[in-house]
Amino acid sequence: MPRVKVARKSTAIDMTAMCDVAFLLLTFFILTAKPKIEDPSHAETPPSTMMIPVADADMITIHVGMDKAFYSVTEQDVRVKTLEAMGEAYGVKFTPEETRRFELTQVFGVPMKSLKSFLDTDPENVKKFPQAGIPVDTTNNNELYNWIYKSRQAEKALHEKDLNVSIKADRAEEYPMINKVISVLEKQKKFKFQLITSLKTAPKK
Amino acid sequence: MAELDTSGGGKHKGGKIRSKKASTRVDLTAMVDLAFLLITFFMYTTTLQKPKAMDLAMPDNSVKTQQLPIAASRSMTLLLGSHNKLEWYMGEAGKSAPTVDNYGKDGLRKALIENAKKVADTHNADEKLMEVVIKPSDKSTYENLVATLDEMSITNIKIYAIVPITQIEIDDLKKNNIY
Numbered sequence: 001m002p003r004v005k006v007a008r009k010s011t012a013i014d015m016t017a018m019c020d021v022a023f024l025l026l027t028f029f030i031l032t033a034k035p036k037i038e039d040p041s042h043a044e045t046p047p048s049t050m051m052i053p054v055a056d057a058d059m060i061t062i063h064v065g066m067d068k069a070f071y072s073v074t075e076q077d078v079r080v081k082t083l084e085a086m087g088e089a090y091g092v093k094f095t096p097e098e099t100r101r102f103e104l105t106q107v108f109g110v111p112m113k114s115l116k117s118f119l120d121t122d123p124e125n126v127k128k129f130p131q132a133g134i135p136v137d138t139t140n141n142n143e144l145y146n147w148i149y150k151s152r153q154a155e156k157a158l159h160e161k162d163l164n165v166s167i168k169a170d171r172a173e174e175y176p177m178i179n180k181v182i183s184v185l186e187k188q189k190k191f192k193f194q195l196i197t198s199l200k201t202a203p204k205k
Numbered sequence: 206m207a208e209l210d211t212s213g214g215g216k217h218k219g220g221k222i223r224s225k226k227a228s229t230r231v232d233l234t235a236m237v238d239l240a241f242l243l244i245t246f247f248m249y250t251t252t253l254q255k256p257k258a259m260d261l262a263m264p265d266n267s268v269k270t271q272q273l274p275i276a277a278s279r280s281m282t283l284l285l286g287s288h289n290k291l292e293w294y295m296g297e298a299g300k301s302a303p304t305v306d307n308y309g310k311d312g313l314r315k316a317l318i319e320n321a322k323k324v325a326d327t328h329n330a331d332e333k334l335m336e337v338v339i340k341p342s343d344k345s346t347y348e349n350l351v352a353t354l355d356e357m358s359i360t361n362i363k364i365y366a367i368v369p370i371t372q373i374e375i376d377d378l379k380k381n382n383i384y
């Protein structure tokens with residue numbers, strides 16, 4: 001009796017389709033990519049049903065977390081001009097190298113007196129730099145107030161526009177801190193601003 | 206793992222010499238590997254979901270305009286306390302006993318809808334909108350504030366404002382153990 005021979009199949013699989021899909025996905029990810037912003041406040045936004053997308057230009061964002069305030073502005077030229085104005089106001093001189101570093105810093109939260117040493121830190125160690133938060137109180141002349149005010153002046157001078165303000169606070173942050181930030185904005189007649197939230201599905205009515 | 210050329214060209218009976226046909230199939234394994242590696246990289250380094258925001262308008266406190274008195278019968282005051290609890294009452298403070306509630310859909314939302322309906326039923330057409338006064342205490346969190354503002358939009362309440370809390374109201378929160 002002849003032995004039944006099992007036909008040997010080739011183990012090679014046709015990879016064409018898989019390759020197509022992989023590159024399709026890759027293209028999608030590249031096109032939609034927006035690099036993650038390093039956020040030192042680690043604020044976890046509270047959920048809400050609001051669907052208004054946040055604009056990604058001409059925007060000041062105040063990050064609030066761990067009872068500290070952090071500051072960021074989207075426009076790089078505004079950043080440079082703001083730093084100049086702040087240096088003048090607080091009597092700090094910044095080198096071109098430090099200005100360059102500041103231009104590329106997205107979010108920061110250090111008082112003026114330690115801003116220089118923050119900007120002098122190597123890019124590798126900057127994550128470990130202890131950021132004490134920008135001083136904020138209810139008076140008319142605190143650092144956060146000035147940062148926002150000088151940025152808005154810079155935006156006005158450079159682009160003839162006003163910056164929008166948004167607050168990104170941690171969900172567990174207690175109200176007094178939020179109140180301080182809001183009153184800083186109210187003092188410079190910024191009565192409309194945005195609260196950044198994460199999306200929660202709206203309930204059915 | 207490249208494809209073996211199994212066409213076995215060139216050994217025909219006629220003895221004609223034919224050039225061996227090379228297979229056109231390319232091994233794509235390495236290419237797929239690379240593509241998936243890049244996909245993984247992009248997935249980890251990007252934020253797909255754009256953050257959402259809610260607009261908040263605070264009253265302009267720089268100009269002293271003529272302030273409209275709030276009719277006590279159609280105002281509802283929310284006192285945000287600690288432990289994710291809040292208190293609400295209708296009308297003036299002290300006149301009606303406050304109710305302790307939570308932020309869920311059976312708590313605050315239900316109260317808002319019911320009170321808005323009551324106000325609409327008992328008032329004339331031109332002033333049937335309920336006014337909500339939000340008073341966050343120092344012990345309430347940002348999440349509580351956002352949840353409250355969110356309920357305003359869910360229950361379609363048009364008139365609301367964030368107002369500083371008074372000492373009497375703090376004492377009342379203390380009495381109910383949510384401060």
